[in-house]
Amino acid sequence: MPLPRFLLLRHALRFVVCLCVTVVAGQRRTVHPPARVATSVLFRSLLVLVLPIGVSSCAAEDWYRWRGPNGNGISTETEWNCNWKNGQPTIAWSHSVGTGFSSVVVKDGRAFTLGHVGDQDVVFCLNVADGNVVWTFGYPAELDDRDFEGGPISTPTVDGDRIYVMGRAGELFCLQTSDGTKVWGKNVAEETDVRLPGWGCSAAPLVIGDKLLLNIGESGVAVDKHSGERLWNSDDRECGYASPVLIPDSNPTAAVIASGRAYIGIDVESGKQLWAERWLTSFNCNAADPIIHDGKMFLCSGYNRGAALFDLNDATPSLIWKSKEMKNQIHGSILYQGHLYGIDGDMETGARLRCMEWSTGEIRWSVDDLQPGGLALAGGKLLLLTEPGKLMIAPATPDGWDPIAQGKVLDGKSWTAPVLSGGRIFCRSVQGQLVCVDCRD
Amino acid sequence: MPIQRRSFLAGTAAAATLASAPKIHAASKDKQYRTALIGAGWWGMNILREAMAGGQTKVVALCDVDSDRLEINAEEVTDLSGDTPRTYSDYRELFEKEDVEVAILATPDHWHALNALAAIEAGAHVFIEKPTGHTIGESKAILAASRASDRLVQVGLHRRIGPHHVSGMKFLKDGGAGEIGLVRMFVHSKGGAEKPTRNSEPPENLDWEMYCGPAPLRPYCRRIHPGGFRHFLDFANGTLGDWGVHWLDQMLWWSDQQSPRSVHSTGGRPIAGAAILNADEQTTDAPDHQTATYEFDSFTATWEHRKFAGQGPEQTSIGCYFFGTQGTFHLGWRDGWTFYPADGKKQVIHQDAQLQEPDGHNLKLLYADFLRGIESGSRPVADIEVGHQATTLALLGMLSMKLGRSVRWDSATETIIGDEEANGMLKRKYRQPWTYPEIG
Numbered sequence: 001m002p003l004p005r006f007l008l009l010r011h012a013l014r015f016v017v018c019l020c021v022t023v024v025a026g027q028r029r030t031v032h033p034p035a036r037v038a039t040s041v042l043f044r045s046l047l048v049l050v051l052p053i054g055v056s057s058c059a060a061e062d063w064y065r066w067r068g069p070n071g072n073g074i075s076t077e078t079e080w081n082c083n084w085k086n087g088q089p090t091i092a093w094s095h096s097v098g099t100g101f102s103s104v105v106v107k108d109g110r111a112f113t114l115g116h117v118g119d120q121d122v123v124f125c126l127n128v129a130d131g132n133v134v135w136t137f138g139y140p141a142e143l144d145d146r147d148f149e150g151g152p153i154s155t156p157t158v159d160g161d162r163i164y165v166m167g168r169a170g171e172l173f174c175l176q177t178s179d180g181t182k183v184w185g186k187n188v189a190e191e192t193d194v195r196l197p198g199w200g201c202s203a204a205p206l207v208i209g210d211k212l213l214l215n216i217g218e219s220g221v222a223v224d225k226h227s228g229e230r231l232w233n234s235d236d237r238e239c240g241y242a243s244p245v246l247i248p249d250s251n252p253t254a255a256v257i258a259s260g261r262a263y264i265g266i267d268v269e270s271g272k273q274l275w276a277e278r279w280l281t282s283f284n285c286n287a288a289d290p291i292i293h294d295g296k297m298f299l300c301s302g303y304n305r306g307a308a309l310f311d312l313n314d315a316t317p318s319l320i321w322k323s324k325e326m327k328n329q330i331h332g333s334i335l336y337q338g339h340l341y342g343i344d345g346d347m348e349t350g351a352r353l354r355c356m357e358w359s360t361g362e363i364r365w366s367v368d369d370l371q372p373g374g375l376a377l378a379g380g381k382l383l384l385l386t387e388p389g390k391l392m393i394a395p396a397t398p399d400g401w402d403p404i405a406q407g408k409v410l411d412g413k414s415w416t417a418p419v420l421s422g423g424r425i426f427c428r429s430v431q432g433q434l435v436c437v438d439c440r441d
Numbered sequence: 442m443p444i445q446r447r448s449f450l451a452g453t454a455a456a457a458t459l460a461s462a463p464k465i466h467a468a469s470k471d472k473q474y475r476t477a478l479i480g481a482g483w484w485g486m487n488i489l490r491e492a493m494a495g496g497q498t499k500v501v502a503l504c505d506v507d508s509d510r511l512e513i514n515a516e517e518v519t520d521l522s523g524d525t526p527r528t529y530s531d532y533r534e535l536f537e538k539e540d541v542e543v544a545i546l547a548t549p550d551h552w553h554a555l556n557a558l559a560a561i562e563a564g565a566h567v568f569i570e571k572p573t574g575h576t577i578g579e580s581k582a583i584l585a586a587s588r589a590s591d592r593l594v595q596v597g598l599h600r601r602i603g604p605h606h607v608s609g610m611k612f613l614k615d616g617g618a619g620e621i622g623l624v625r626m627f628v629h630s631k632g633g634a635e636k637p638t639r640n641s642e643p644p645e646n647l648d649w650e651m652y653c654g655p656a657p658l659r660p661y662c663r664r665i666h667p668g669g670f671r672h673f674l675d676f677a678n679g680t681l682g683d684w685g686v687h688w689l690d691q692m693l694w695w696s697d698q699q700s701p702r703s704v705h706s707t708g709g710r711p712i713a714g715a716a717i718l719n720a721d722e723q724t725t726d727a728p729d730h731q732t733a734t735y736e737f738d739s740f741t742a743t744w745e746h747r748k749f750a751g752q753g754p755e756q757t758s759i760g761c762y763f764f765g766t767q768g769t770f771h772l773g774w775r776d777g778w779t780f781y782p783a784d785g786k787k788q789v790i791h792q793d794a795q796l797q798e799p800d801g802h803n804l805k806l807l808y809a810d811f812l813r814g815i816e817s818g819s820r821p822v823a824d825i826e827v828g829h830q831a832t833t834l835a836l837l838g839m840l841s842m843k844l845g846r847s848v849r850w851d852s853a854t855e856t857i858i859g860d861e862e863a864n865g866m867l868k869r870k871y872r873q874p875w876t877y878p879e880i881g
Contacts, residue, residue, distance in 0.1 A: 146636045146722075147664065197662055198641075241638050261509070261646075280509040284644070303667075304483065305513070322520070345799075 044424065063421035064107045064158040066204035066243050067289065073334040073417070075378035080423040080439040082381075082393045082405035089391055089407040092424065092438040093131030097124045099143060099432050100151030101202075103374075106421035107158040107177060110134060114165060115432045116143050116151035123156065123165050123173075124434075125180060128424060131436060135180035141167055144200065149413070149430045153202040153241075159225065164212055168200025172214065174228060184228040188216055192233040197260060198283060203243040206255070208268050213244045215254055219264040219273055220244060220257040232271035237261075240286030242332070247292055247312065256292065260284025263299055265317075275316040280304045288328035288342075291335050296320065298358070302329025302346050309361065323361040326354055331417060334377045339364060339398045341382055343372045353384065355398050364398040374417035374427075385410075385418045385427050391437060409435050473811070476543040477502040477565070479532045479556050481514040482667060484570060485547030487513075488597065490803040491797075492545065492568075493522050497812055502539045503527040507667065509646040530648055532556055536563035543815075546570060547597075549670040550658040550677040554579030554878050557594065557665040561586045563846040566806065566815050570597040571686040572832035573679065573825065575656075578868040580836075581855060582878035584829045595811040595821040596828025598690050602810055605804035606691065609778035612770065613695050617790075619766030622694070624742040626688035628680055629758040632729065632748040635713040637722035638664040655875035662723050672725035678839045679727030680746040681706075685838065688761050690823075690831035691772055692742050695763065698739050698830060700852030706733035712749045733838035744838060775801050840866045846867060 061078055067073045084090060098115020105112050111126045120138035127134055143150040154166040158177060165173045170189025175182055189196055194217040203215030212225040218237035223230050240258030246268075247254040253268040261284060265274040279286055282303035291298040297317060300307040301308035306324040326333065326344050331353070335341030338358050344366070345351040353372045355364040373387035377396055381404075384392040389410030394403040412429040419426045423440030474497055478489045481503045492498040500518045511528040518526050529535040536544075538557050542558035546553060546569040554574050560567045573596055574580030587594040599713070600606045613621070640660040643649035649661050653758045656675040663669075669794045670676040671683050693699070708731030710716060716726035730747035752758040760773035768782040777794040797805055807823060814821035833855070840849050840863060849858040858861040871877045 110464075146638045280513050280646075283663060304486075324517075 018022060029200065029208065047363075049341065060422040062107045062158075063419050064105050065207075066103065066105070066155040066420075067155065067332070071245065072291070073332065073376055074336060075376065075420045077117060077423065078379040079441045080379065080420065081441055082439055084405060084407060084439075087405070087407065089405075089409055089425075090438045092436040094433060094435045095131045095133070097125060097432045097434045098122055098151060099145075099149055099430065101153040101430060102428075103155045103344050103416045104419045104421075104426040104428065105156055105158050105163075106419065106426070109422075110177065111421075111434075111436075112156050112163055112177075113426075113434060114152040114154070116141065117258075117432075121152045121167050121171075123163070123175065123180065125177070126434075128377075128436065129274060131434075135171070137165075137175055137180040137182065137187070139167065139171055139173065141169065141171065144168065146347055148199070151430075151432075153200065154243075155204045157205045157207060159207040162207040162225070164207070164225070166201050166203065166205055166214065168196070168202070170196060170201055170216060172205070172212075172223070172228070174225070186228055188214060188221055188223070188230075191230060192221055193216060194218075194221075194233065194236040194315065195238060197238050197241065200240040201233060201239070202287070202408065203239075203258075206244040206246070208246065208253065211268060213268065215239050215242065215244055215257055218259050219266050219276075220255075220271065221420070222268070234266075234271060234273075238284050240284060241330075242287055242289045245290050245292060256290045256297065258286040258290070260286065263290055263297075265312075277310060277317045279305075285329070286329050288332040291333065291340070293335055293358070296358075298333070298335070298340065300326055300328040300333060300342070307356070309358070309370070310433060321361040323356075325361065325363045326356050330415065331375055334375060334382075334396075336377055336380075336396050338394075341375065341377065341396055343375060347373075347387070353401060355401075357398070365400050367401045370401075373414040376418050376420060377419040383418045383420060383425060385414050385416070387414055389414045389417065389427070389429060391425065391427060393411045409437055449861045457821075458638050462765070466522055472497055472816070473499040474543045475499055475501045475538060475539070475541055476545065477504065477526075477535055477541045478514075478524055478547065479504045479535070479560070480546060480548035480552070480570075480778045481505040481510050482507075482547065484597075485545065486514055486517065487800055487802065488545050488547060488568060488570075488804055488808070490521065491519070491808050492543075494805065495808055495812065498522075498543070500524045500526045501541065502527045502529060502535050504532045504535045506648040506651045507528055507644075508648075509644075510667065520868070530651065534557055534561065536565075541565045541569065549652075550682065551575040552654055554582050555655065555875065557583045557771065558586050558878055561590050561592045561594070564590075564592070566592050566811075567594040568597065569594060569825075569828070571828055572682050572781075572835055573828045574832055574836070575678065576867060576869045577833050577840075577855065580829045580832045580877060582880050585880045586827045587825045589610070591818075593811070593814050593821060594825035594828075595807065595814065596823045596825060596831075597804070597807065598687060598823040598828060599688050599803040599807040600691060601694065601823045601827065602806040604806075605777045605792050606772065606803075608792055609770070610694055612778070612780065612790075613763055613765075616767075618763050618770040619783075621695075621760075621763050621765040622740050623764040624692045624740065625745070625762040625764070626685070626692060626742065627745045627750060627759065627761075628684040628688070629746065629750065630748050631751040633712060633851050635710075635724045635729075637724045638662045639722050640720065653872070655871035655877070657872060659718065659802045660720065660723065664723070664725065669725070672727040674726050677727075678792075678836060679731070680748070681731055681733065681744060681835050681838050682832075684746065684759070685744055685835045686828075686831045689742075689834045690827065691761050693827075693830055693834070696737065696740070696843075699838075700830075701735040701742070701834065701850055703736045703847050703849045704733060704834070704837040704841050705847035706731060706744075706838040707845075708732065725847055728842065731816065731838070731842060733841065735834060735838075752872045801859075 023291040098117040100115040102114035121141035125134040125136040173185040206213040217234040219234040221233040238260035242258035262276040307326040308322035309320040333340040340356040371387040372384040376383040393407040412431040425437040428434040544565040643661040708728035713729035734745040735742040763770040780790040
């Protein structure tokens with residue numbers, strides 16, 4: 001983990017009650033201890049130092065950012081179940097959050113997402129227990145529904161008591177999570193005078209220390225997360241749609257930014273490009289987050305682009321394998337125990353759910369007729385939301401797709417990855433129906 | 442060796458003659474055809490992959506106006522075959538510098554004639570995607586050039602050789618459906634109103650001027666490229682000029698290549714909405730539905746497509762119905778063929794399709810037939826004349842729809858009887874400096 005420990009600790013201490021942090025093999029994991037555990041600063045500080053390596057599951061955790069606390073699309077929660085009554089999922093509540101594709105983030109009993117309502121993009125803060133609106137924050141935005149349903153497509157990021165929101169036209173806001181009060185706001189595209197990509201900005205902001213890293217311009221923009229002040233920006237080239245991803249254990253701290261035509265390694269401090277792996281895709285649609293693991297980087301795009309694994313141990317990435325058998329058009333794959341689980345193919349023409357071996361690129365299984373719409377992984381199980389709104393749960397194993405539970409949870413087109421947090425699964429449709437499926441033990 | 446070839450061409454007046462010399466006798470199973478792909482997009486790469494998989498193709502060059510497509514697809518060719526194709530943005534330069542034995546043409550329709558004529562002139566056999574022209578005159582020019590040389594032109598009508606099409610056609614020709622009085626061809630899908638797409642500067646990797654080529658230069662928007670040209674009438678002819686050519690060809694195959702006496706078509710965009718093209722934004726302009734009626738001497742054939750309402754109560758959304766005295770025969774795509782006897786007590790007969798996936802075609806068989814034709818000197822199953830006839834019917838439908846009246850067709854002279862305005866639409870104006878192909 002590139003963050004200095006004192007910074008990490010400070011960062012952690014700002015987190016609200018009931019949160020402890022451990023440093024395991026360079027990764028930060030957030031762990032909710034059982035209820036009512038003492039949460040003194042001392043105790044939490046101790047935990048930082050003494051929690052055993054390899055803590056990988058927990059009762060409940062805040063899914064406070066895109067692809068979860070570990071940035072890998074995997075929830076470590078185990079205390080949830082899908083033994084639904086009568087085999088049907090329990091919809092605890094449903095709320096309309098406007099048109100869009102943003103997924104949900106959860107922090108301290110509140111769920112946040114974005115949607116287009118009227119002539120605004122609206123940030124919704126909902127109480128996870130009952131779906132009641134705690135606050136909303138709107139800003140003027142076009143639906144811009146040319147070529148698709150329109151509405152916001154990025155997922156907000158919670159950091160401590162702040163939430164960062166990126167709009168399609170380059171709007172960026174820092175709000176208080178408590179009441180939605182704007183701390184600061186600006187338009188990054190206008191400020192840096194860089195062009196917007198065809199479908200607009202879709203990347204979730206990534207918090208790294210005091211910086212907020214954004215995917216806009218050729219290889220990103222960094223702003224001070226406290227003030228919004230621009231720290232550096234990159235050239236006026238079309239960005240891709242994937243979110244910035246940290247390179248673990250990098251020193252100095254480095255991240256990978258998806259541009260329209262390459263995945264680019266950058267020095268987070270200066271914004272300097274370290275390397276660029278040319279990656280051309282139709283419509284400059286590099287939308288799947290790179291997966292960085294064990295000194296290797298997995299890249300994947302749709303439109304028949306395919307996938308490749310690179311070795312990151314040298315100055316520039318070197319190819320290990322490439323394959324046309326996994327083509328993530330919109331959703332990033334999830335790496336779990338040596339296998340990638342991902343949606344292969346273009347959504348409009350029929351995509352497949354596939355399992356691919358990380359080390360070789362071999363396909364272990366492929367299911368053609370599921371109409372996959374979004375994917376997550378929790379407690380060793382795949383959570384698949386299908387395009388027509390069915391939630392399916394199956395063990396994540398290279399042996400095959402064998403669902404143990406499934407039920408309709410949404411009407412309308414569902415292309416947003418489901419999110420499990422605190423035993424609740426949040427699913428949304430493009431049209432803006434957000435449901436909370438209660439899977440608490 | 443490209444450099445040797447270049448200098449050879451530059452220095453030899455007889456180069457053209459030599460390049461077009463017959464290669465029939467040199468052919469054998471080990472023969473590797475020096476092959477170029479013009480139009481290296483989705484479908485072009487489908488054809489090229491099948492060509493490579495057949496084992497008799499050495500890919501020497503790719504040409505596209507989109508340098509990204511070129512780069513990605515050249516890389517794929519190298520991955521698949523070890524060949525390192527040279528890449529070109531201008532097909533004229535490709536044919537000048539490369540010694541091409543087979544040219545695969547998969548550009549948008551408005552480029553087909555100029556590409557094909559250049560390929561034939563360079564001495565290449567041609568595998569060309571349907572339709573064989575954007576206007577009937579272009580298609581005629583390719584046919585004439587093929588016949589004037591000994592170069593084969595196979596049209597990408599893979600349904601001419603697909604197993605269920607072959608067996609279905611045998612069933613029909615053996616009288617399985619009895620005497621047929623009506624053929625109904627159709628393609629239906631879902632859809633609704635169309636929102637305009639914002640125009641933008643063409644991507645840096647795209648030579649938009651060359652993309653438009655002989656067609657009008659219009660503002661770029663990403664709905665056109667990549668992959669959207671079919672629904673812009675400057676570059677193609679909508680669904681009738683796409684799917685319609687396949688199913689018209691099936692009907693023509695069954696009819697032993699008869700010609701219609703008259704064609705009438707109507708269509709429009711009541712659901713998609715009026716076509717928009719201004720400085721800021723644009724929509725497609727192809728009709729969202731269209732019907733066409735082809736009057737033959739002994740039967741009637743109709744075309745119908747709509748991009749709304751979906752499959753509806755029917756069991757299929759695509760194909761041809763042949764209505765005969767013994768029952769209704771459906772020739773489909775992924776659903777194979779099915780015969781529904783008029784006598785309800787008789788059993789339905791069905792045969793599954795045998796297609797190559799993911800895109801559900803029979804290009805492997807068609808390409809093998811093409812190479813067989815080159816080797817044997819005989820015409821392939823989807824020879825240019827076959828493709829030209831199917832294309833002509835599709836384009837007559839478009840012409841009638843645009844004119845708003847029916848046209849009487851003289852197949853011997855390939856002219857419209859007694860309608861000068863209609864005859865004027867057998868050609869189109871090319872944008873400078875491109876010249877519309879004249880025959881002879």
